[in-house]
Every structure is written in C-alpha cells, then in structure tokens.
Amino acid sequence: MFEFHPSRVATIKNDLLSGLTVALALVPEAVAFAFVAGVDPLVGLYSAFIVGLITACIGGRPGMISGATGALAVVMVSLVADHGIEYLFATVVLMGILQISAGAFKLGKFIRMVPHPVMLGFVNGLAIVIFLAQLSQFGTPGEPGWLTDTFMEGSIVDVAWLEGSQLSLLIGLVAITMIIIHFLPRLTTALPSSLVAIGAVTLLVFGLDLDTRVVGDVASIKGGLPSFHIPMVPLNLETMSIIFPYALILAAIGLIESLLTLRLVDEITESRGRGNRECIGQGVANTVTGFFGGMGGCAMIGQSMINVNSGGRGRLSGITAAMSLLLFILVASPLIEQIPLAALIGVMFIVVIGTFEWSSFRIMGKVPRSDALILILVSGVTVVTDLAVAVILGVIVSALVFAWGHAKRIRILRRDDHQGSTVYAVIGPLFFGSVTSFLEQFNVSDDNEEIVIDFARSRVADHS
DSSP: OOOOOHHHHHHHHHHHHHHHHHHHHHHHHHHHHHHHHTSOHHHHHHHHHHHHHHHHHHSSSTTOOEEOOHHHHHHHHHHHHHHOHHHHHHHHHHHHHHHHHHHHTTGGGGGGGSOHHHHHHHHHHHHHHHHHHHHGGGBOOOSTTTTTHHHHHSOGGGOOBOOHHHHHHHHHHHHHHHHHHHHHHHHOOSSOHHHHHHHHHHHHHHHTTOOOOBGGGTOOOOOOOOOOOOOOOOOSHHHHHHHHHHHHHHHHHHHHHHHHHHHHHHHHHTOOOOHHHHHHHHHHHHHHHHTTTOOOOEEOHHHHHHHHHTTOOSHHHHHHHHHHHHHIIIIIHHHHTTSBHHHHHHHHHHHHHHHSOTHHHHHTTTSOHHHHHHHHHHHHHHHHSOHHHHHHHHHHHHHHHHHHHHHTTOEEEEEEOTTSOEEEEEEEEESTTTHHHHHTTOOGGGSOSSEEEEEEEEEEOSOO
C-alpha cells in the first residue's frame, strides 16, 4: 500500500489547482501576443503549451511559468512583416540554439551581477507594463489586435474607451474578482482564490445574463495538436544574415527575462533555482517550438506570480498549466471562450499589486541618491522600451556609478624614509577610473633621487 503524507497531498493539490488557474490566464495573453507579432492566435497558444511544458520539465526553476511574451513579440513584428512566418520559425530554432549555448558556457551566473536597485526597477517597471496591458481591455473592440496594439506600439490616448453601463459593468466585475481573491484566503485556502474568483464571476455573468466581453470575443482558441514542421527557408548565408540578428536579440531578451524572473521567484519562495539549467531549458523549449509552428517564448513574470501566489511550487504546476492549455485548445474551447475578460483582468490587477515593490517608496530617502535614480531609470525604461534594454542600461549605469565612487577613494601618503628615499604609499584601488587621480598625486621635482611606490594597501585591477 502506498501512503501519502498529508503535506505531500496538499502540495500536489496546490500544484494542480494553481496550474489550472494559470492556464486560464494564459489564454488571452497568448492570443494577444500572437496578434502583436502578426501571426495566427494558435501560434501563440502552441508556443505557450510547448515552451511551458518543456521548461516545467527540465528548466532550472520549479514553479516558474513560461510562454509567449510581449517583449519577444514586439521584436518579431518586422521579421514577420518583411519575410513571412517561415522565417520566424527558423529564427526561433536558432534562438533556442543560442540559449542552449549560453547555458552550456555557464553564462547564467551573470544574473548575479544585476544590482538590487536594478532588480527593484525591473519589478516595478514590469508591474506598470502589466497594468497598462490590461487597460487596453477597457477600450472599444475594433480590428484584430485592438487588445494590445495600442500599448505595444502607440499611446493610451488613442483608445476609444468604453462608456456608460458597459464601463460600469466591466469595472464592477473586475472589482468583484479582486475582492474575492483578496478576502477568500482569510476564509479558506482549500482552493486557489484566483480560480474561485474566475469561476464565480463567470457564473455571475451567465446567471444574470450580463452583456460583457468574453475570451471568445478576442479570438477562437479551437485547434488540433501541433504538428512537426521544418521551416521552409533556404539554407544559405543570406537566410542566416536575416535571421541571426533577430535570433540573437530574442535569445538575449528571453534569457534576461527568464533569469530575472527566476531570481524573483527564488526570493518569494526562499529557495534557489539553477540559472544555467534554465538557460538550457529555455533553449531546448524554443528549438522544439520552432519545429512545431510556434513563436517561441520565455518566462512570464505575471503568470509565475499567479502560480506562486496560488500555492504552486513544484514542476507539476507548470506541467498542469501546459497540459490544461492543450486540453482547452483540443476539447474545451467552447467553455473557455465564455470566461469573462473582466475576471482575467481582475486576476492580473492583483498580480500587479503583489508584484510592485511598494517598499521602494519608503526606502527612497534612505538609500544613496544614485541607487534611487537607477531604480527610477530602470522602471521608466522598462515601460518605454523593454525589459532587456532597461536591465542592460541599469547594469551599465550601476557599473559607472561604482567606478566613479571608487575612483575618488584612492589616496597617496608621501614621506621620506631614513635611507633618503621618497616613499609613496598608495591606498585604494588602482584602475582605469582612478588613474588620473593617481598620477596627480606625484611631484617628481621635489622628490629624492630614489623613489619607492608602496602598493601594500592598494589593488591593481587592470592594465591602466
């Protein structure tokens, strides 16, 4: 007889239910990001399934959710428009190979070089991006892509906003969803509050016959199993010159997002993931996705937060999310398409509130001014451009601030010893930033004939 420890049973239950919750929230996002990239909605859904399943099985961070993301989708727009979807599939395959190489060469450890102010800026900026992405659903639907185009390529000023009873109903349903998610855990933790909220709002809408938009209004999610497909592109240098720049950018963005999300989940769960294994897992997932008609993907911080906050901690939660998504595509699409968008918006608003580091406002006046400016800079650039650019810029600025601070720390003490020599005792680091200050400390015309430079209390960092 097999005996299961109660805590183990609870863990399995939490993983299964949180995975189902994540799958429900994945549907509109995968569809929306497919629209952004200019491809069929099923391409985004297949990507969410394949990338999510493979990374859940072999990735470096149990409990983290991966799928099609907006940061990658916006890079793909020009590639699809100029060269077609077959070149996108080839690019995704190459992207995966580059990510596998990054993991094999242990490049995942470089995530440790991201300073804490950059991490805070990344989290806050991402929360703002998730919030803005939901606002587009308060607009009047138009052509395919209305859901996200405004926030990926334009301004919220251009949105034709809902008015009157439609707007009031949407806001009311969103509020009900958020209230259930917030207060239900105080009564019971038997079921994930997000899943209960989605179910309750769906029943409310259909029980009262309320006129509000549902998932099916965005796009149909019905389809079959993804099939193996070799990208139909010429195998020559010209093709490589087209796809390699895109693949390199996509690989970098995907790994930066994934590794930063891994680090965030590490902090929340008080456990440690494996960065290099995550690089390889993401690479394998994207390579396979490219051969099955997908647009690739990376870690999704919003869905990962839903999973973790719903109790999902193990690989089973990610596997459940991926398999549930496939089930939706194959047989349950009529039911899933009836879920009100308001319920999913409410779930994402709760994610925004939980993701944003509200404590950053409190510490602004306590940390060095440079750290506060870096936090604000990274948050702003994340919203205006994308996460990868923001993080890279934040790391560069942090490095320059560090170099500037250490450049001013070098000192030289001059004395004459009993042997008639002039001794210069160097104190502080000697590197490219402090070379000028170092040279200005010497006065050769007043020195004795013999000069001694003592580096006992210094460290030479480079060849400068």
